Amino acid sequence: MSPSQRIPIALSPSDTDAAEPSSGKQSPQTAVNAQTIKVACSNCNLRELCMPVGLTDEQLRRIDDVVAVRRKIKRGSTLFRNGEAFTSLFAIRTGFFKTCVATEDGRDQVTGFQMAGEIIGLDGIVNDHHTCDAVALEDAEVCVMPFDRIEELSREVNALQHHVHKIMSREIVREHGVMLLLGSMRAEERLAAFLLNLVQRLHARGFSQSELVLRMTREEIGSYLGLKLETVSRTFSKFVDDGIVEVKQRHVRILSTEALRRIVNNQAACH
Amino acid sequence: MSPSQRIPIALSPSDTDAAEPSSGKQSPQTAVNAQTIKVACSNCNLRELCMPVGLTDEQLRRIDDVVAVRRKIKRGSTLFRNGEAFTSLFAIRTGFFKTCVATEDGRDQVTGFQMAGEIIGLDGIVNDHHTCDAVALEDAEVCVMPFDRIEELSREVNALQHHVHKIMSREIVREHGVMLLLGSMRAEERLAAFLLNLVQRLHARGFSQSELVLRMTREEIGSYLGLKLETVSRTFSKFVDDGIVEVKQRHVRILSTEALRRIVNNQAACH
DNA sequence: CGACACCTTGAAGAGGTTCAAGAAATGTGG
DNA sequence: CCACATTTCTTGAACCTCTTCAAGGTGTCG
Secondary structure (H helix, E strand, C coil), X not given: CCCCCCCCCCCCHHHHHHHCHHHCCCCCCCCCCCCEEECCCCCCCCHHHHCCCCCCHHHHHHHHHHCCEEEEECCCCEEXXXXXXXXXXXXXXXXXXXXXXXXXXXXXXXXXXXXXCCEECHHHCCCXXXXXXXXXXXXXXXXXXXXXXXXXXXXXXXXXXXXXXXXXXXXHHHHHHHHHHHHHCCXXXXXXXXXXXXXXXXXXXXXXXXXXXXXCCHHHHHHHHCCCHHHHHHHHHHHHHCCCXXXXXXXXXXXXXXXXXXXXXXXXXXX | CCCCCCCCCCCCHHHHHHHCHHHCCCCCCCCCCCCEEECCCCCCCCHHHHCCCCCCHHHHHHHHHHCCEEEEECCCCEEECCCCECCEEEEEEEEEEEEEEECCCCCEEEEEEEECCCEECHHHCCCCECCCEEEEEEEEEEEEEEHHHHHHHHCCCHHHHHHHXXXXXXXXXXXXXXXXXXXXXXXXXXXXXXXXXXXXXXHHXXXXXXXXXXXXXXXXXXXXXXXXXXXXXXXXXXXXXXXXEEEECCEEEECCHHHHHHHHCCCCCCC
């Protein structure tokens, strides 16, 4: 929300390891990709992203009870899948996800990329089962928030109730933006908008405004943007030729945010 | 939800007029497109679409207090606009709307078409102002539901609370579907999916499974589907040539729902 | 009835896709 | 730690879908 605030969060796997040394004794037997840890929101550094502000200590303590459990997800495995029963929303603590939907005939579409502090699983509410897959693009950890508990508590904590509504509304507005992108933008505009969006969200989490590491493949970017992976690659190359970005595999350095903005806003010639 | 139930609702302007003869004394001074009427959900024939089921009489009466006011919107005018303060959600009683978002440089994108029983305005919750325009494509009437009252009441009526969550989740899932369409389908597939969706929703409201009247222009369809109006027109013509539909301007008769389904599911040859 | 909005159709052109090949990075197992 | 397999990325060339531009037709409303 307020882009000036810098929240020191580790996103890259190495930083995460440093912050949580070896993350306790992870027994492969108990749960390969669903290890659970008891935690608390009240001292979580992501609170400003996940939770409403201005809660009393009492209210925070009650929310701690709702967000009772954490779960680790290995890179490449799913947090939930299309068709699975919906019970909980998930707040991403660390890591990076994609969500994607599929048709019966096998086509699929990435509907979003989610990072620390963002909430996933909202699609499952309407029919009590999920309608998309959530796949971890790097080792991740989420807070599990049973939805019936959220509903229960948000009847009593007005700020939480409104917060839930805002999160869902924000997702609707975000998707409007994606529809605009998919419906009316050309390849360069789409990729420029994508990069600006990513770097803006990363910056809100304390990362650089100009450098980022893509956690997804060209194909996944293409799926999200309604383009083929070759087109994504070519467009990256064009940006490099034009001196707008530097690209080394998944490492991207933005040399001119202004140029990207001009591309998105379709201002063709404007030296 | 249950497609078998037939809810007798008037959608076409003439039927609407018959149902509410001359709609009282509409003074242009008071409010050109915001005439208000006191109403009640408890005897509304759209209740099954708008409201949770299994409410007690007491709960229904309290909801009547929330949905206190109706508003008429003339064809072509807006229910709300991008930038306007958000105060209420709207349940469509009669008529047909489009919602659209726009970029600074003038491009715009239709994000949805809404008909009787559907809720619009959810985009406004997150930032307390609307981020899209809602335009009536035919004379319409909506129930005004102040959102603070909805939140208040849904703290007390669990079924209402969950219903609000489901409505928002449903919108998120719907938009996933549109993203899939925009991101991975070809023109014919998009138009086929569009027609099937429209006729399915109309059928759920008691209309024909095979005949429909488009309330929007080719350009608006194109905007929604990420196509130019000429492409929409050409694709209609192709469907006519193939004997899949009959088209007379905005009157469409579906001759083979099965063929449309095959097109959407990309089953090229399958006699 | 004339003005205007909407729709259809044709022809040329652009943008993105498809197919293909090779390079670079990453992961795996010996 | 290195060799090999695999995945991911880049680039080229031909092709195809959709767009653009243009003209004319149809329908609607004051």
